Amino acid sequence: MLGMLTCALSSLSAASFAAPEQINIGYQKANIFALLKYRGTLEETLKKEGIAVRWVEFPAGPQMLEGLNVGSIDLAATGDAPPAFAQAAKADLVYLGHSPTNPKTEAIVVPAASAIHSVKDLKGKRVALNKGSDVNYLLIAALEEAGLTYKDITPVYLPPADARAAFQKGAVDAWVIWDPYLAEVEASTGARQVRNAEGLVPHYTFYLASRKFADGEPETAKKVLDELGTLSNWANEHQDEAAAILAHSTGLNKSVWRTTLTRLPYGAERMSDSVFAQQQTLADAFTRVKLLPVKVDVRSATWSADKK
Structure with a gap:
């Protein structure tokens, strides 16, 4: 037994x-x-x-x-x-x-003809991003680097597909996004980078x-x-x-x-x-x-x- x-x-x-x-x-x-x-x-x-x-x-x-x-x-x-x-x-x-x-694979972008040329210019603007994502961290760090706070912008929380549409029709002033969506919007619309993650966050x-x-x-x-x-x-x-x-x-x-x-x-x-x-x-x-x-x-x- x-x-x-x-x-x-x-x-x-x-x-x-x-x-x-x-x-x-x-x-x-x-x-x-x-x-x-x-x-x-x-x-x-x-x-x-x-x-x-x-x-x-x-x-x-x-x-x-x-x-x-x-x-x-x-x-x-x-x-x-x-x-x-x-x-x-x-x-x-x-x-x-x-x-x-x-860090080069995520960035804050604006339309090619936008008057926004620095992160400081985002004050009071509508910024599209995916809430709780890597680019959310980039945005926090970029704003703090520029002497702003998260309360200085109006975050518009959207998944990439919806954010892409809002960006193209001008419903938001800027978009914080990652590759390959970043590469796509740059190639198809001429979107311009205001700040990427280089020297800011590792990603x-x-x-x-x-x-x-x-x-x-x-x-x-x-x-x-x-x-x-x-x-x-x-x-x-x-x-x-x-x-x-x-x-x-x-x-x-x-x-x-x-x-x-x-x-x-x-x-x-x-x-x-x-x-x-x-x-x-x-x-x-x-x-x-x-x-x-x-x-x-x-x-x-x-x-x-x-x-x-």
């Missing part, structure tokens, strides 16, 4: 640490996981271990992180702001890694996981990061091919993606103290302007594999 119990416990232990049969990855049509999906290399790697990959599309980062929180996906990639908002909402996520900084893509998945399947999580690193090297060296894939994924012109990729370095690095500190600065900025209702401790989302 004791032997049977020991055998059962051994089987249970083995099952507990076995690789998952499937991982569920959230993606958006324009982010690095979309490129990984279309390339198919992750499936090839994980298939050798009997692990299937299920891709789940989301319209934006906040919805994707809600999916992470409720367990419908295991992994996601978003910009800097969504994880801070998810942490404020008590989502149990961890930071697996990050991309290189890419990362973060690779995130549910804590349950990251701590329960650390080796599989590391393999995904390794694949993102390999994919990044390929994409950085084959921008024309990557642009073609992303154009097909998003429906945007390939030339728009070529422009985007010249200012979007891909990469996958593990988290560091300096990156956590920069992310804490972002979270504190959102708390300061009362877009986040509570103070967020970014480091509480440290992956156990990174704890010293």
Whole structure:
């Protein structure tokens, strides 16, 4: 009887640490996981271990992180702001890694003939942006750099498609937006940059996981990061091919993606103290302007594999 119990416990232990049969990855049509999906290399790697990959599309980062929180996906990639908002909402996520900084991929733009030529000129103006997004952080930082506050402008919170329409018909004075939408509006309307994120905010893509998945399947999580690193090297060296894939994924012109990729370095690095500190600065900025209702401790989302 004791032997049977020991055998059962051994089987249970083995099952507990076995690789998952499937991982569920959230993606958006324009982010690095979309490129990984279309390339198919992750499936090839994980298939050798009997692990299937299920891709789940989301319209934006906040919805994707809600999916992470409720367990419908295991992994996601978003910009800097969504994880801070998810942490404020008590989502149990961890930071697996990050991309290189890419501050040229987001900017405050105005129509070509606009009288606005500096951030100071935005005082009293209507500025379109996606609330709680990376560009929301850019706007906060740019206003403070110019000696203004968030109360000095009228934010008009719109998703990119609606903001694009409002910008083109003159319903707003400026638009804060990221690539590839930034590259598209510059190419099609001659929109002019007033300020991008260079020298102001770093702008990362973060690779995130549910804590349950990251701590329960650390080796599989590391393999995904390794694949993102390999994919990044390929994409950085084959921008024309990557642009073609992303154009097909998003429906945007390939030339728009070529422009985007010249200012979007891909990469996958593990988290560091300096990156956590920069992310804490972002979270504190959102708390300061009362877009986040509570103070967020970014480091509480440290992956156990990174704890010293």
